[in-house]
Amino acid sequence: MNTPEQSQLGKSSAYVDQYDPSLLFPIPRASKRAEIGVVGQPIFVGADLWTAFELSWLNTKGKPQVALAHITVPAESTHIVESKSFKLYLNSLNNTRIEAVDEVRQRIRQDISRAVWHGGPMQASVGVKMVLAEEFDKEPVHELDGLNLDRMDLECTRYEPAPDLLTATCDEAPVTETFVSHLLKSNCLVTGQPDWGSVQISYTGHQIDQPGLLQYIVSFRNHNEFHEQCVERIFMDIWTRCKPTKLTVYARYTRRGGLDINPWRSSAPGKLPPNVRTARQ
Missing domain, CATH: 3.30.1130.10 (GTP cyclohydrolase I, C-terminal domain/NADPH-dependent 7-cyano-7-deazaguanine reductase, N-terminal domain)
Known part of the structure; x- marks a missing residue:
């Protein structure tokens, strides 16, 4: 079983700039949930909403592309992804040639989905929304209401x-x-x-x-x-x-x-x- 101490957190990490989904480090949700009295099916539903601000890859001509990605991980998934491993995974796209934006989205969706279910049956897939550079100006800033x-x-x-x-x-x-x-x-x-x-x-x-x-x-x-x-x-x-x-x-x-x-x-x-x-x- 993966534990946080086994992750790349707090350790020197090699910079991998070619696509490598094995960099993702899943950590089970169950042990920390047991500490707060959640055993088996939680009484809550929800999701973890991630934003990737440093996402880049190369098109087939070798020209760098940049985007933001909104990633939704269902709370019912058995694992979370340790955040440094997520960053290292995204970095592995930096010098990877990919033909279409949708292929980038599909790779992220499939790789994160596999990680958060970590070999178990996939009950809900991860959602990924790509925001391209020409759409950056549409990204709002708003404080929480209440x-x-x-x-x-x-x-x-x-x-x-x-x-x-x-x-x-x-x-x-x-x-x-x-x-x-x-x-x-x-x-x-x-x-x-x-x-x-x-x-x-x-x-x-x-x-x-x-x-x-x-x-x-x-x-x-x-x-x-x-x-x-x-x-x-x-x-x-x-x-x-x-x-x-x-x-x-x-x-x-x-x-x-x-x-x-x-x-x-x-x-x-x-x-x-x-x-x-x-x-x-």
């Missing part, structure tokens, strides 16, 4: 995940609210390098205490975990402690190595959020 929790002036003293900070008022009528914070920070599970993000929490249920929710988000500041794992931990902590009837957690992390990762988890199937970057991304 009431900004960061407006509150409060004391924060805990910097490891503290779900006991989460409470909800059970003696009032249920509400539907959406909150946003830009104070989410965690660290890479292997290297300890900081990961910066914004998070949007939407729910229906007993009213969640806002100061406690913000302090809880801040409590991830010294926590070492991958993006996808942090969002699933946030989802499960709120679901367990506050018992909403509906819940969605969506985080947008700033890019590292030309990639951003934006996990979305929801208690019910629904339309995926648009993969629109924020100002910090």
Whole structure:
């Protein structure tokens, strides 16, 4: 079984500039999910929305081509792809001659799909949308919608995940609210390098205490975990402690190595959020 410590994170890596899908390093979701009480089928659905900002290859005449790629990895997949290996894989296209843009898209789709199911039955394939240079100007920048929790002036003293900070008022009528914070920070599970993000929490249920929710988000500041794992931990902590009837957690992390990762988890199937970057991304 692949573990994060066996990946290329924190290690010197050779620059491979010819197409090599074997560079992709899948990591099972199951072990980290077991830590938060998710065994077997999760109670949530969702996806990991990736953006590749450094994507290039050669056409058949040897002329470099550039594009952005929006990549959607289903949350029900058995594995995630370690982000440095994803970057190394994309780099392997740099001096590879490929005739058509759609062939690039198909290769990425097939290779990532194989990696995230890692030999198991493929229940849902990865989605890939290519954005060519002439379309770059159409790519919007927009902040997450919702009431900004960061407006509150409060004391924060805990910097490891503290779900006991989460409470909800059970003696009032249920509400539907959406909150946003830009104070989410965690660290890479292997290297300890900081990961910066914004998070949007939407729910229906007993009213969640806002100061406690913000302090809880801040409590991830010294926590070492991958993006996808942090969002699933946030989802499960709120679901367990506050018992909403509906819940969605969506985080947008700033890019590292030309990639951003934006996990979305929801208690019910629904339309995926648009993969629109924020100002910090």
